[in-house]
Amino acid sequence: MKRWHMLFVAAFLVAGTAQAQPIKVGELNSYKVFTAFLDPYKKGWELALEEINKSGGVLGRKIEVISRDDNGNTGDAVRVAEELISRENVSLLMGTFPSNVGLAVSNLAAQRKMVFVAAEPLTDKIVWENGNRYTFRLRPSTYMQTAMLIPDAVKLKKAKWATVHPNYEYGQSATKWFKSLMQQKQPGVQFVSEQAPPLGKIDAGAVVQALVDAKPDAIFSSLFGPDLQKFVREGNTRGLFKNTVVFNLLAGEPEYLDPLKDETPEGWYVTGYPWNEIKTPAHQKFLAAYQAKYKDYPRLGSIVGYSTMYTVANAIKKAGSVDTEKLIAALKGLEMETPIGPIVYRPIDGQSTMGAYVGKLAKKDGKGVMVNWHFSDGALFLPPFEEVRAMRKE
C-alpha cells in the first residue's frame, strides 16, 4: 500500500514538472557598457515578463529569461550566445545594443538556425544588406528615424547645412541618409561642413567653433550621451544655436535629454519619447505598472525592453510552439500592441513598424521636455519594397 502511494506521488511529480517546464528565452546585452540605456531596458523586459507569467505564461508554460552580459564586443557576445543556445537550450534569442554586436549575433543565429529578436541595434544592415530570415528587429532604424525628421527639415527651406556625427556606423549612416534624402526632397541643398568626432571623445569647443565658422543655416546631428551634453554646453556658451536650427536624432529620449537639465537647447527638432505627455490607454497602463514596480519613470529603453519581451511571448503564442520554423512563420507579419501603438513585423525584412515621437525641445522648470510633438508611424518611413529586396539580395 505504502509503495503504491509513493509511486503515485512520484508519477504526479514527474507529470507536474513536465507541464510546468518553463520556456527558456536567451537574452544578451551590453549592460556594463551602455548602462544608461540598458538599465531601464532591463527593467522594461522584467516588468513584461512578470505580467506575462502572472497571467499564466504562454502555451500553459511560464517563460524564463536567461540574461547574460555580452561585454559590448562581438567575440564575447558570440560566446555568450553559444552558451545560451547549447548549454541553456534556449528556444530563441533576444537583445543586443551596439550595431556590430547585433550583426554578429544575427549572423550566429542564422548559422545555428535560431530566431533572434534584435531589440535595440539601429543599424539598417541588420534587416537589409546583412539581413537573414532568422532575425527580426524591433526599434525604428537609423534610416527610419532620420527619415522622420526630413519633413520638418524640408519645410524650413534652409539652403546651407552642416552635419556632425559620432564616427561609427550609426552616425555615419545617419549623416549619409540625411544628405541623400535631403538632396531628393530639396534639390540644390548645400552641405558646408561635416564633423565626425570619435564616439565619446568629442573635442566640443573646437567642433562648435568649426561649425560657427562654417556659417550654416541649419545643423543635422546624431550625437548622443556625453558627446551631446558637451556639444550643447559649448554651443550654448559660444552662441552657435542662436541663429541656427538644429536637428538631432535621439536627443528627445529621456536617457539623453534628462541630463541636459537647464542647458536644454530650445527649438531643436528631435526624435524621442515624451513619456509624461502620452495619454493613450495602452501607455497609461504601462506607465502605471512601471511606476508602481520601480518608483521611477520609464525611459525609451524601458519601452524597448517591454515590447521585445512581448514580441517573444506573442510570437510563441501565435506559433503554438517553440519550433524555429514555426516561430519564423509567426513573427512574419506578427501584429501586436506596444505602449506606443500597434506594430507589425514586416514579412519582407523582419523590421517592425514601431514609430517614434518627433517634436521640438523646450525648457520647463529647469528640465528638458518635448513640445509640439507628434507620433510618426514607422510604416510610413521605410523605403519601397523593391529597394528593400534589392538590398537584401534575396
Next chain:
Amino acid sequence: MTAAAILIQFLNGLASASSLFLVAAGLSLIFGVTRIVNFAHGSLYMLGTYIAYSLIEHFGRGPLGFWGAVLLAGLIVAAFGALVEIFLLRRIYAAPELLQLLATFALVLIVKDFALWVWGPEDLLGPRAPGLGGAVEIAGRQFPEYDLFLIVLGPLVLAILWAILTRTRWGTLVRAATEDREMAGALGVNQKWLFTGVFALGSLLAGLGGSVQIPREPANLFMDLSVISDAFVVVVVGGLGSIGGAFLAALLIAEIKAFCIGIGDVTWFGHVLSFSKLTLVVEFIVMAVVLVIRPWGLLGRQQSVPRSSGAAEAPLALPSRTAVQALVALLAALALVPVFFSGYALVLLIDIMVFALFSVSLYFIMGPGGMHSFGHAAYFGLGAYGAGLIVKSGAAMEVGLLAGPLLAGIGALVFGWFCVRLSGVYLAMLTLAFAQIAWSVVFQWDAVTGGSNGLIGIWPAPWLASKTAYYYLALAGCATGIFVLWRILYAPFGYALRAGRDSPLRADAIGIDVRSRQWGAFVIAGLAAGLAGSLSAFSKGSISPESMAVPRSVDGLVMVLLGGIQNLTGPVWGAALFTWLQDAVAREIDYWRAVLGAVILALVLAFPQGIAGYIGQFIESRRVKSAGAPA
C-alpha cells in the same frame, strides 16, 4: 580658415592642453619615481569628476560651494591614492616588472563598478562655474570664460610643480629618486613615504584634472578609459618623468587636434580628405612620429635602469621529464574532451586555447624578448581580418587560415622594424601607437573592412563546421603554435634573444646582432598571434574592430602577468584562468567587473610571481628540501 578662426582654434587648443596636462603630469610624476605604469590614473580622474559633482550638489552652486568642491574632490582623490599606495602597491614593488600594472588594471575594474553603484548609470552634467559661466568676445566670436581660466591654470600648475621639484627639499628627494632610487634609499631617504607622497601628489593632479572638467564634461562611466590613453600618449611624447615635456606634448597634441577639427574637409586632387575623422587617431600618429625621430620623447632622457626591479630572472632550464609528461597528459586530456562533452564546453575551450596561443605569443616577446608590447592585439586583429577578407573575396577557408597569420606577420615585420629601435616603456608605447593606427584604419575603411561593424559570415568550411571538428582544428593549431614558440626559445635563436635581453652589450660583443633577433622575435610572435586571430574569427563567424583595440591588448598583458611572466607555461594558465573567470563571474554576478578586479588583486597579492611562477617556486623548494639541502 580665416585669421580669426585660426586664433580661436589656437585658444581652444590651449584650453584642451591644460586639461590634458593636469592628468598627464600626475602620471609622469608617478612613473618617474615609482616606475609604476598606473592604468588606474584615468579612474582617479573619473572619481575626481564624480566626487566634485556630488560635493557641488551638497554645498550648493555658489562660488564657495563650487570651488570648494573642486579642491576638496582633488584632496579626496589624493587621499584615496595614498591609501592605494600604502595598502596595495607597497606590497608588490619587489615583484617582477609590470606586475604593478596588473594591480592597477584590477583597480580600474573595481572603481568603474564602484562609480556605477554609487552614482548610477545616468550621465551627470554639472553646473557652469560661478563667475565664469559666460563668454567673452574675441575676434568677433564668443569664447567661454572658463576656457580662459583653463588656459591660465595649466601653466600655473606647471610653475607650481616646477617650484616644488626644484625649490623644496622634498622635490630634491623626488628628483633624486627619479634618477636612482636605490642610491637615494642608501643615503637614508625614507623611500616608503616618498613613494606615498608622490603617489598622492599624482592622484591629486588626476583628481583635480577631473574636477575642473565639471563645467565642460558630464561625469560618466567612459571617462576613465577615454582619458588614460591620451594621458599615456602625452607622458611618452613629452619624455617620461619630464613635467615640462608633458606640458609641451599636451600643447602639441591639443593644438593639432583643434586644427584638424578647424580645417575639416579638404579636397586634394579630387579626393576629399577629412581631417575631422583623423581626430580618431591623431595623437597616436603624433606619438609614432615623435618616437621614431626622438626615441625618448621630446624632452626625455635615456632611462636609467632601476637596479632592483624584482629578482633577476633565472636562466631558462629545459623542462623536467615530469613537466613534459604533465603537458603531454594535458594535451591528451584536451583531445579526449569532445568524447565526453559537447556544446558549450567546446566553445569555451576553443576561446581559452585561442587566448592561450595569443598570450604565449605575447610572452614570447615580453619575457624572453624583453620587449613589452602594449599593442599586441594588432596582430591578433590583422590575423582575423586577413582570414576574413580572403574568405570574403571568395577563397577557401583553409587559405584564409594561412593568409591571416601572413598578414599579421607582415604587420609585425613593418611595425617591429621601428619598435626594436626603442626600449622599455617607449617601445611599449610605440607598439600601442601602431596598434591604434592599424585599428583606426580597420575602423574607418568601410568599403573593405566593414568599418565599425566589421565583417560577418566568416564560417569554417563544411568539413570543419561541427563544433567537434573545429575544436580539433583549434587544438591542433594552438598546440602546434605554442609548441613551436616554446621550441624556438631553446634553439640558438632563443638563447641569442635572451642574451640580448639580459645584456645587450655582451651579446653584441660576441657577435649577436641583437636588433635583428628582436625583429625576428617580433615577426614570429606576430605570426602566432595572427594564427590565434584567424582561428578566433572562424570560431565566431564574425570580426569587428574591437578584436584589435586596446582592451584586447590589455587582456593579453593581464593573462601573461596573471600566469607569471618568468614562467614558460605561465601565459597558458593565465589565459585559461582569466577567460574562465570572466565567463563564470559575468554569468552569476551583476557587478562582475568589480568581482573580477577583486579576484585579480587577491591573486596579485598572494602570488606576485604569477600562478605558474608560484607553483614553480613551490616545487623547487620541495625538491631542494627533499634533496637535503646543506644547512
